[in-house]
Amino acid sequence: MNTKTLALTAMMTGGILLSCSESKLLDQVNPNQASTATFWKTSDDAIKGVNAAYSAMQDRRFSLWIRFLTDLSSDEGYSQSPWTDLGNISKFIVTDYNIPMNIEPFQAAYQGIYRTNQVLENVPNIKMDATLQKRILAEAKVIRAYFYYNMANIWGNVPLVLKSQTLSERPAQNTQQQVFEQVIKDCQEAAVDLPDGYTGLDVGRLHKYSAIALIGKTYMQQRKWAEAATALKQIIDQTPTRFDLVPDYKDNFTTLLENNKESLFEIQYYDENESKVGGAVNYDVAGGSESSEHAQFFGLRNTTGFDKGGWCDGQPTKWLLNEFLKEKDKNGNKDYRLDYTMFYSGSTLKPHGYTYADLTRLAAGSDYLPERDRFWIKYTNYYQSTDSYFSGINDRVIRLADIYLLYAEALNEQGQTAAGIPFANRVRARVNMNALPLTMTQNDFRVQLRHDRVVELAGETQRFWDMKRYGILGPELAGPDAGKKPANESDFDTDFTTYQKGKSELYPIPLYETDANPNIKQNPGW
Structure with missing residues (x-):
């Protein structure tokens, strides 16, 4: 082997040894960091x-x-x-x-x-x-x-x-x-x-x-x-x-009465301004996990002169609004749940201090469509000064009203309609809706329950699961407006045009x- 080869071999060997040495030097276990060998002891x-x-x-x-x-x-x-x-x-x-x-x-x-x-x-x-x-x-x-x-x-x-x-x-x-x-x-x-x-x-x-x-x-x-x-x-x-x-x-959708008697399964979040156990809390950056981003993504659309809302990446359909308007309560008023589910042209709420007319006026010349758009209220911080990444509203994954309506459905599907109706009436009574008669047929009660679950649980991740269980998913839900009206104006959900x-x-x-x-x-x- 000539000297050039020996030199090259030495250089390569030295490089490999150095690399191995550096690798071992850098690949160290942090003694201050928990590992499976040191954790799971107490x-x-x-x-x-x-x-x-x-x-x-x-x-x-x-x-x-x-x-x-x-x-x-x-x-x-x-x-x-x-x-x-x-x-x-x-x-x-x-x-x-x-x-x-x-x-x-x-x-x-x-x-x-x-x-x-x-x-x-x-x-x-x-x-x-x-x-x-x-x-x-x-x-x-x-x-x-x-x-x-x-x-x-x-x-x-x-x-x-x-x-x-x-x-x-x-x-x-x-x-x-x-x-x-x-x-x-x-x-x-x-x-x-x-x-x-x-x-x-x-x-x-x-x-x-x-x-x-x-x-x-x-x-x-x-x-x-x-x-x-x-x-x-x-x-x-x-x-x-x-x-x-x-x-x-x-009270099921704010930070004010969390983990209440109605809640069966609840995911906890920190409020923007104070810890739920008292004292200050250090918040994650946007994209963290201690606070909810739901309000930021679904809150009222920010527009000219209004910067207190969210990104409005999701909105309620007109079909949902119409579903709420199908029934009036015992006093002839609209369903109480409507205003606490969505913000629309007939809303009596003033989220962040604004009426629907205020936002329409502020949005003049923008893409905000007066009298046509609807926005989620449920799970947003409408009652506070603004929406943000750091919402503290807990997710009520399962609550008693959901259980009452599911129990009524389970009984009805077994032919025990009269036994199931009182549980639907418990949910209806809270918002002053008329009691359903015990003489309803099985199919009439089935249809009524589907309505009752919509207006009670809208925006709570339940409806798509319900539609699967009912077997009603299909392009026909797009109705006759498919390709004729924009999604925000149609009485149907035209998104289902592309459902297969x-x-x-x-x-x-x-x-x-x-x-x-x-x-x-x-x-x-x-």
Whole structure:
């Protein structure tokens, strides 16, 4: 070997050794950072672990985008967003399967599931109070069930990952039915070890009836009426002592009366100005998880002379407005819930101090359409000075009014119409609507319940699931206005013009997932 070769060899060897040396030097474990070897040792670790799983439900990648995949996909909402991909979601048009509003909630859900699996695998090995240990494991199971319930409804056939994965694993795909079965299994097991409720700083954690409510809703989506009724009755039997409807409907959607007697499953957020436990709190930047971005994305449209609203990326349909106007209350007034659901030309509310006429006047010359547009009020900060990224309004995932109406539906579908009607009347009585007669036929009550669920639960991610259960999704919902009137003017939801039966019931599984995992097949039609 000549000297040039020796020199080159020495240089290359030295470079490799140096690179290896540098690699070892840089690849160090931070002794101050928790790892699986140092964590999961104490009961405090167990609590922190399950708290991280709760945080996953707050994650804006899931909690925000799910609104677009549900409320705007139903006939309740549509979008005029200038962000084309976002606006197309409500039209069932997805050209890029990796757009944020499709891939981010998918990934965020599995990250949340990963956190629950870590709890379930590690907490049993901690020497701690047995009752607390069982409770923490049960909480993790309900959180995992919550993610899978939503994933089954949105994407259908997804992998059931029930243990921590390694990087090389490619889990098998499960059917929607199997996913629903796992939701029920997790919640049934959890209900045994969860308390009836909490006090102090633990208020807001998932309890026994959170799990039971999710069981009931999962059975309903499978049209298993008897099983659903059995589960839901366990909650009914706890009224009015443990659970009850709050006297004022609007108190379910502000920061002022959170975790109330009507709430069964609630995701916690911090208010912009103060911590819920008192004292100051450091907020995440926009896109963080301690506050909700719902109000920012759905709030009144900012326009000339008005900068207190949001981006208005989602709006209520005229069809929804018409649904509210179908019935008047006992005194001949419009449905009380309407003003606390949407802002429209006949609103009596003054969000951020403005009337509808004020906003129309301020918007002269802009794209604001007088007397035509409607805007979400529910879950926005209309009663405060402005909307922002840092809304503290908790998401009421499941509340008693929903349970009453589902129980009534489950009974009615079993031919027990007269037994179901009183539960619908409880919801109607709160807002002074006339009681339904016990002599209604099964089909008449079925139609009435569909109306009652719309006006009670609009904008609460329920309608799209309901429409699937009813079997009413289809392009015919676009009505005769398709291609003739803009979405904000039509009495129908013209977004359904592009709905394709056998395809649009589910969203496409993100391309990153199908590319990375050969065991995952794309949903039909995509």
